[in-house]
Amino acid sequence: MTTESEQGHSRPDPSLSVIMSERRQLINLAYRLLGSLADAEDAVQETYARWYAMPREEQDAIESPGAWLTTVTSRICLNLLGSARARRETYVGEWIPEPLPEGAEWNTARSGGTHMDPADRVTLDESVSMAFLVVLESMTPAERVAFVLHDVFRYSFAEVAEIVGRTSAACRQLASSARRRIRASRATATPPARQADIVRDFKQVWEAKDIDGLIGLLDPNATVVADGGGLAATVDRPVVGGEQIARACVELAERAPLTILERTVNGQPGLVSRQDGVTVAVLAFDIAGDRIKHIWAVLNPEKLRPWTEN
Known part of the structure; x- marks a missing residue:
């Protein structure tokens, strides 16, 4: 998982450096898990709200704030995926993941800012292509989370298991099933x-x-x-x-x-x-x-x- 080196007990406040530096990674993750930019922002916002709701003593006791944030964001997304399926049953017509423009950015106005932060850009690669996201939509929430965490973000199955609440072996099977769906959907590559x-x-x-x-x-x-x-x-x-x-x-x-x-x-x-x-x-x-x-x-x-x- 993403880890950050600690600066000793004298560090002023981990939220100012370690915590906010994770935002880009968290939104990248949440968008791939949810297929919605608005929902991804909400999931990350909720993650930060939970962090800041903890007493400072509890924050200091967390060895890797980055890992904690990733775990919480992933669990929030897992819960949202379950409710999203119910919402989409009443959605009018077909539902397609929200398209991202090149260099997509998020306005920081919710947290009091008035500008676009370069650190808040989604990384555009194959794992955010529309074809890829559409296949992700066909997966169960657990499959999607296990696959994205392991195959896209390279978390170990032990780490995925801790997040998803299943055994490592079960997460391996989930990712394998998701991988088969991806392979079956892929067309011959065109340059x-x-x-x-x-x-x-x-x-x-x-x-x-x-x-x-x-x-x-x-x-x-x-x-x-x-x-x-x-x-x-x-x-x-x-x-x-x-x-x-x-x-x-x-x-x-x-x-x-x-x-x-x-x-x-x-x-x-x-x-x-x-x-x-x-x-x-x-x-x-x-x-x-x-x-x-x-x-x-x-x-x-x-x-x-x-x-x-x-």
């Missing part, structure tokens, strides 16, 4: 530069309302999943089939004037649609070979606030 070319080509033929061009870029069995959350007009079920998707894209382009921009979405090439300067959709792609297999379109305005430029 990032080629992914960007394909997304750029998709943007151009979409703007040109070129149905044949769109069909040529889409896998015949491609799917589009849209998340409006009941707050934006969208289809309630996935659209399946390259031709059906292409026709839907052209119909949308003819119905509403949109500005389509190339952007990085969860560390991968993606697109953003804007109307009158307001972001109305963020699109993430899963590409295999030279074809688009999956498109995730987030239209829920509550998930798009970080994407609207002021």
